[in-house]
Each structure stands twice: as C-alpha cells, then as structure tokens.
Amino acid sequence: MGGFIHYFSSHFQTLGQEFWPLLVGGMANGFLYGMVAVGYTLVYGVLRLINFAHSEVFMSGGFASFFVMQHLVGTSSPNGLLSFLYILAGILVGGTVGALVAMGLERVAYRPLRRRNAPKLAYLISAIGASYFLFNFAGKEFGRYSISMAQPYTNHAVFTVFGAGVQMYDIIIFIAGAVMLFGLDRLVTLTKLGRSIRAVAQDAETASLMGVNIDRTIALTFMIGGALGGAAGFLYGMNVGVVYTMGFTPALKAFTAAVLGGIGNLRGAVLGGLLLGLMESFSVAFLSPAYIDVTAFGILVLVLLFRPTGIMGERLGRSA
Amino acid sequence: MNSFLRNKRTKSFGITFLIVTTICFMTGPSGSSTNPVAGFSGALFNTAPFLGLFTTRRWVVFFLFAIIAFALQQIWKSYGARIRSGYSIVMAKPREIKSKRPVRLGSYGALLVLAILLPHLITDPFWQVAMVQQIAVYVLLALGLNVVVGFAGLLDLGFVAFYAIGAYATAWVVGSLPTPPLFGHILNNFWAIPIAIVLAMVSGIILGTPTLRLRGDYLAIVTLGFGEIITIFANNLNGITGGPQGSHIIPHFSLHLGPLRYVWGSGPIPYYYLILVFLVLFLLGFSFLEQSRIGRTWTAIREDEVAAESVGINPLKYKVMAFAIGAASAGFSGVMTASQQNFVFPSTFTLFFSINILVLVIFGGLGSIRGVVFGAIVVQTITMYLLHSPPSGYQPADLYMYIGAMLVVMMIFRPAGLLPATRRKRELQQRLEEVE
Numbered sequence: 001m002g003g004f005i006h007y008f009s010s011h012f013q014t015l016g017q018e019f020w021p022l023l024v025g026g027m028a029n030g031f032l033y034g035m036v037a038v039g040y041t042l043v044y045g046v047l048r049l050i051n052f053a054h055s056e057v058f059m060s061g062g063f064a065s066f067f068v069m070q071h072l073v074g075t076s077s078p079n080g081l082l083s084f085l086y087i088l089a090g091i092l093v094g095g096t097v098g099a100l101v102a103m104g105l106e107r108v109a110y111r112p113l114r115r116r117n118a119p120k121l122a123y124l125i126s127a128i129g130a131s132y133f134l135f136n137f138a139g140k141e142f143g144r145y146s147i148s149m150a151q152p153y154t155n156h157a158v159f160t161v162f163g164a165g166v167q168m169y170d171i172i173i174f175i176a177g178a179v180m181l182f183g184l185d186r187l188v189t190l191t192k193l194g195r196s197i198r199a200v201a202q203d204a205e206t207a208s209l210m211g212v213n214i215d216r217t218i219a220l221t222f223m224i225g226g227a228l229g230g231a232a233g234f235l236y237g238m239n240v241g242v243v244y245t246m247g248f249t250p251a252l253k254a255f256t257a258a259v260l261g262g263i264g265n266l267r268g269a270v271l272g273g274l275l276l277g278l279m280e281s282f283s284v285a286f287l288s289p290a291y292i293d294v295t296a297f298g299i300l301v302l303v304l305l306f307r308p309t310g311i312m313g314e315r316l317g318r319s320a
Numbered sequence: 321m322n323s324f325l326r327n328k329r330t331k332s333f334g335i336t337f338l339i340v341t342t343i344c345f346m347t348g349p350s351g352s353s354t355n356p357v358a359g360f361s362g363a364l365f366n367t368a369p370f371l372g373l374f375t376t377r378r379w380v381v382f383f384l385f386a387i388i389a390f391a392l393q394q395i396w397k398s399y400g401a402r403i404r405s406g407y408s409i410v411m412a413k414p415r416e417i418k419s420k421r422p423v424r425l426g427s428y429g430a431l432l433v434l435a436i437l438l439p440h441l442i443t444d445p446f447w448q449v450a451m452v453q454q455i456a457v458y459v460l461l462a463l464g465l466n467v468v469v470g471f472a473g474l475l476d477l478g479f480v481a482f483y484a485i486g487a488y489a490t491a492w493v494v495g496s497l498p499t500p501p502l503f504g505h506i507l508n509n510f511w512a513i514p515i516a517i518v519l520a521m522v523s524g525i526i527l528g529t530p531t532l533r534l535r536g537d538y539l540a541i542v543t544l545g546f547g548e549i550i551t552i553f554a555n556n557l558n559g560i561t562g563g564p565q566g567s568h569i570i571p572h573f574s575l576h577l578g579p580l581r582y583v584w585g586s587g588p589i590p591y592y593y594l595i596l597v598f599l600v601l602f603l604l605g606f607s608f609l610e611q612s613r614i615g616r617t618w619t620a621i622r623e624d625e626v627a628a629e630s631v632g633i634n635p636l637k638y639k640v641m642a643f644a645i646g647a648a649s650a651g652f653s654g655v656m657t658a659s660q661q662n663f664v665f666p667s668t669f670t671l672f673f674s675i676n677i678l679v680l681v682i683f684g685g686l687g688s689i690r691g692v693v694f695g696a697i698v699v700q701t702i703t704m705y706l707l708h709s710p711p712s713g714y715q716p717a718d719l720y721m722y723i724g725a726m727l728v729v730m731m732i733f734r735p736a737g738l739l740p741a742t743r744r745k746r747e748l749q750q751r752l753e754e755v756e
Binding site for chain 2: 066131300
C-alpha cells in the first residue's frame with residue numbers, strides 16, 4: 001500500500017512540475033481533435049452513421065498541403081507575413097482537398113447505398129473499404145514512408161505561461177482552430193445551409209417535404225466536415241510530417257472526442273476534443289509514452305460504459 | 321450542353337470512364353513523395369499490350385477498355401433481361417436436381433474427398449504451405465467472423481485481437497513466453513486449444529457486453545481500437561509477451577496416447593489434415609447453429625432489433641453470444657497458426673489482417689456458410705497467386721488497396737456476396753422495395 005501511495009505521489013509531483021507545458025501541448029492537440037471530431041459529428045447528425053473514412057479526409061488534406069508547402073517553401077525559411085500567407089494557403093489547400101475527398105466519398109461509398117435503403121452494416125463496410133482504398137492508394141502513389149513537411153514558419157517559444165514556453169506551432173493551432181470552429185458554429189446556427197443541415201438531422205423525411213434538398217444538404221455536410229478535417233490534416237502534418245497511415249490514430253481519437261462530448265453535438269465535439277487532448281497529455285505523467293494511445297481508447301470505453309450520450313448529451317438538429 | 325451532360329448514356333459512360341481510370345492508376349507503377357507524379361504519369365504513358373493484340377500507351381489501352389465496358393453495359397441493358405430469363409429456363413432442371421437432398425450431400429462428400437486428396441494433387445511447396453497458412457486457417461477465421469458479421473450483423477473490426485489472444489495463449493501454455501506457464505508446468509499444444517478458446521471468449525464478452533448495448537457502429541470502432549491496443553500491449557509488455565520479438569520457440573503439436581506417439585513436423589501436410597478435421601467440425605457446428613433457434617434469433621435481431629425485442633428476445637444476450645463464438649474461433653485459429661509457424665510476434669497482428677478476413681466473408685456472401693468458404697478460398701488463392709508471380713507494377717502492399725476497393729464495389733453492386741444466403745438476399749430485396 002505504501003508503495004502504491006508513493007507511486008502516485010511521485011507521479012503527481014511530476015504532474016505538478018510539468019503541469020503548464022502539458023496543458024499547452026494538450027490544448028493544441030485538443031484543438032486538432034476537435035476539428036476532426038466535428039466532421040464525425042456533422043455526418044452523424046445527418047446520416048446517423050459514423051464516417052469511417054474521415055481519417056482519409058484528414059490524410060489527403062495533409063498530403064495536398066505537403067506538396068503545396070514543398071513547392072512554396074522549398075528550402076527557404078519564411079517568417080512574418082510570408083509565413084502567415086503560406087499557412088493560410090496550407091489551410092485552404094488542405095481544406096479544399098479534404099472537402100473534395102469527402103464529397104467523393106459521399107458520392108461513391110454512401111449515395112448508391114442510400115438509394116437502395118441498404119442496412120447500416122453495408123454503409124459501415126463500404127466506408128471502411130473506401131478508407132482502406134484511399135490510404136493504400138496514397139501509399140502507392142506517394143511512397144510508404146513518413147516524410148516531414150517543409151516548415152512555413154520558424155518554431156520558437158513566443159511567450160511563457162508560468163514557465164511553460166508557448167511555441168509558435170501551438171499559437172498557430174489555437175488561432176486557426178478557434179477561428180474555424182467558431183466559423184462553423186456560426187454557419188450551422190445562422191445560415192440557411194446550417195438550418196437545412198439541422199432540419200435534415202432532426203427529421204430527413206419531413207425536411208424534404210419542407211423543400212430541403214436532402215442529397216445536396218448531405219453532400220454539403222460531408223464537405224464542411226471534410227474541409228475542417230483536411231485543414232486539421234495540414235496543421236497536424238506541419239508538425240509531425242505526413243505518411244499514408246497518418247489518419248488512423250488521430251481519427252480514432254477524434255471519434256472518441258466526438259463521443260465524449262456527445263455525438264451529433266457540435267460544441268460537444270470541440271469540448272470533447274479539448275478534454276481528450278488534455279487528459280492524454282496529463283496521462284504522460286502516469287504512463288509510459290507507448291501507452292498514450294491506450295488512454296484515448298480507455299476513455300472511449302469508459303464513456304460508452306457510463307455515459308454513452310457524452311458530456312453534453314446527444315443533440316441532433318438543434319442549433320449547436 | 322446541359323442536356324448532353326444530363327443524358328443517361330453520357331452519365332453512365334462517365335461513370336465507366338472514371339472506374340476504368342481508377343483501375344488504370346491502381347495497376348500502374350508506384351510513385352514517391354519526392355516525385356508524386358511518377359506513379360500517375362507512368363500509369364498513363366507506360367506501354368502495355370492490349371489483349372495481346374498490339375502494344376501501345378497505357379491510356380489508349382484503358383480508353384479502349386472503357387469503350388468495351390460501356391458497350392457491354394449497353395448490350396446488357398437492352399438484352400440483359402432476355403439473357404437472364406433464358407439462363408434461368410436453361411438452369412431450371414439442374415437447379416431442381418441440385419436442390420435434392422442426396423445430390424447436395426453427395427456433392428459435399430465429393431468436395432470433402434477432394435479436400436482430402438488435395439495435398440497429393442498439388443505438390444508445389446509454395447502452394448502446400450499457402451494451403452495451410454493462408455487458405456485453411458483463413459477459411460476457419462472467415463467462418464468465425466461470419467457468425468459475428470453475417471449471422472448477427474455486428475461489424476467486428478478487431479477480429480485480429482482474438483486471433484492474437486489465441487496465438488499468445490498457445491505460446492503461454494506451452495511455456496514459450498517469459499511469463500511462467502499456466503499451472504506452473506508446460507502443457508501440450510492440444511491443451512492450448514480450450515485455454516485459448518476460453519480466453520478469447522472471455523475477452524470477447526468483456527469487450528462486447530458494454531459496447532453491444534449501444535449502436536452497431538460503436539462496436540465497430542471499439543473493436544477497431546481494441547485490435548490496435550492488443551498490438552500495443554503485446555509490443556510493450558516485454559516481461560509478459562516477449563516484446564516486439566515475441567516468441568520463436570513454440571513447439572509443434574504432438575500426440576502421446578500410450579504407445580502412440582506422433583509429432584506434427586514442420587511440413588505443411590500434417591497440419592493441413594489437422595486443420596481440415598477441425599474445419600469440418602466447425603462447418604457442421606456453424607450449420608447447425610444457423611438453423612437452430614439461436615441462428616433464427618440472430619436473424620431476427622439483425623433484421624429488426626426492436627421487433628425481436630418485442631417478442632421477448634434479449635438482444636444483448638444473443639449478440640454477446642455471437643461475438644463470443646466469433647472470438648472463440650479466432651482464438652482457435654491463433655492456436656493453429658502459432659503452432660504451425662512456431663512463432664508469434666506483435667507486428668503480424670494488424671488492422672490489415674482484420675479487414676482481410678472481412679473481405680473474405682463479404683466476397684462470398686455475408687451469412688452464407690458455403691459462400692464464405694468459397695470466398696475465402698477464391699480470394700486467398702488470388703492473393704497467393706499475386707504474391708507468387710506478381711504482374712508488373714504490383715507490389716505486395718498494393719493488395720490492401722484492391723481489398724478496400726473490392727469492399728466498396730461489393731457493397732454497391734452485390735451486397736449479398738457471390739453465393740448469397742437466401743434469407744439475406746430476400747432481406748435486401750425487401751428493403752429495396754420499401755423505397756420504391
């Protein structure tokens with residue numbers, strides 16, 4: 001028993017010393033998870049299905065922006081306004097490609113099945129197949145090895161919070177993530193498109209009677225989720241590089257985040273992402289780094305066991 | 321212009337064209353991230369023979385293919401109904417004969433005899449090993465996954481985890497892991513079978529009970545995560561599993577019955593027969609299960625869970641049962657593989673493996689036992705053939721790309737598989753009629 005207490009007290013000591021750096025790192029990851037998680041949540045809202053191929057939307061955003069960065073940045077080390085423009089370009093390219101891939105996915109793997117009123121299992125299988133095809137195709141065309149992205153900015157500690165250096169990278173993610181997620185929230189709450197997404201999520205049949213074009217709304221929902229996922233792929237790849245399997249683990253975690261926050265609930269997904277990022281980050285103090293990925297999975301199982309509707313509850317079709 | 325684009329023919333040519341283009345890129349050479357265009361341009365501008373007639377640029381070849389495919393499609397559209405009805409008239413008599421019980425049993429018997437004779441017909445060492453490691457074991461695995469996905473309609477993407485549990489349990493029981501063996505002394509491989517089955521079942525129940533209460537897609541993602549977690553644990557628990565190196569000293573099966581002593585050597589043939597015996601047992605068991613009360617309950621849950629619940633079925637109980645049975649057969653296959661190959665290490669247990677098994681089940685026909693056996697044999701034979709004599713531009717890792725594409729194509733065009741189960745086909749037909 002004494003050993004047990006000693007184990008925890010020593011680890012809490014580490015946690016105490018490392019609290020602020022872990023907090024900053026966890027927040028940055030949390031924003032990324034949130035950006036991917038909203039893709040799951042949006043699609044879940046309109047189709048009641050988990051888009052298993054969302055990980056590949058993330059991956060294709062990463063690859064597309066990787067090539068653009070290679071072209072734009074090359075071996076130079078930009079800073080200032082140029083950095084800002086390059087990052088903006090990366091986000092736009094990642095987001096656009098992500099949106100296009102998501103749209104293609106909906107066309108190929110979802111729509112034909114929807115026409116046939118296929119059972120849920122068929123959607124899951126075709127989405128898994130599409131995901132599998134996409135990442136292995138990327139592996140074939142772009143090589144099956146990890147490669148780091150040309151850096152559009154110079155990373156350095158910009159300022160410190162209680163001794164923890166906040167890196168340029170963290171700031172980029174905070175700003176980009178916050179802007180995009182806030183934009184999405186407004187889009188779903190205020191615009192006509194957002195209203196039709198919510199209508200389809202509430203009751204697709206009735207929505208179509210009220211003049212909502214369901215096919216178009218579903219396609220656009222995929223594209224919006226895909227745009228955020230692709231942009232997140234760029235932000236993630238900027239730091240850790242790109243590889244054809246890069247989507248798998250972040251997407252699994254983002255899904256956990258979406259469930260943690262309450263699937264179908266946009267703000268829940270963001271909250272879930274941030275919480276998951278923090279929990280994962282703090283778990284470093286207690287576990288060996290090899291088991292970080294296990295943390296997210298453990299959280300997923302615990303949430304499903306004790307509160308399957310998530311922290312903020314499932315909300316389909318209510319304004320965010 | 322707009323009316324041209326909205327024309328049905330233009331649209332279907334467009335789809336055909338896109339599919340053929342995708343195939344063109346899929347079969348082309350590989351690229352790299354330093355030269356991302358290489359794969360695509362090679363796929364278009366390398367030369368390839370067209371039906372053995374002449375050799376030209378690949379894009380011309382595939383464009384001709386697209387035109388041929390489109391022409392065939394148009395012919396099928398105009399004459400398809402007539403061809404199909406003609407076919408069913410011609411096939412009416414053979415089908416009637418086929419459905420007679422003695423004929424059916426006779427044909428199964430003939431297939432069994434063929435299976436027994438097979439190692440003597442195929443003497444190529446590559447194929448003999450493939451028959452055991454890649455075909456027989458995979459048929460077993462596919463049969464097990466079919467209970468989960470086909471009968472009960474639950475998507476299990478972490479099938480590999482139970483397979484790994486079976487393999488590690490074998491290594492543990494026979495004393496090849498750093499952990500001391502069960503009960504303190506080393507046991508024969510045959511003891512590993514019940515222990516592996518029980519361990520796999522128990523882990524299936526532990527994982528399944530919380531998740532099977534929820535929506536089906538949660539199960540898929542939780543099992544997906546579980547498959548990864550098992551590999552992480554196997555990789556990092558050096559003191560228990562032997563870490564990334566795993567264990568390389570697993571002994572073969574051996575039999576000591578009084579004066580009778582037999583050791584399954586390193587040759588594939590003895591293992592072929594051992595697995596065949598169990599395979600027949602599994603086939604019989606699962607066929608009975610399918611037609612039993614339990615099998616019908618699974619169908620009821622799969623088709624309409626609410627309705628099943630309203631007639632007094634406890635869905636959770638039956639779902640967990642299916643999940644555990646699937647896990648058990650994966651655990652059993654793990655015992656076979658670990659014993660035959662003498663090693664077990666974490667990097668063989670990947671998500672790729674789970675998806676590979678899923679493809680076998682879907683290709684043949686979800687829920688149809690003969691379909692699954694057929695699908696597993698066909699897909700694995702093709703896979704092995706590609707490995708044995710790869711066509712130009714094909715790399716072993718490309719296999720998974722084809723597998724993914726096949727899953728999508730099957731779900732769009734032939735969701736019930738090549739040899740569909742009658743019940744499932746009817747079910748899909750009914751759903752289609754609901755929309756129309």
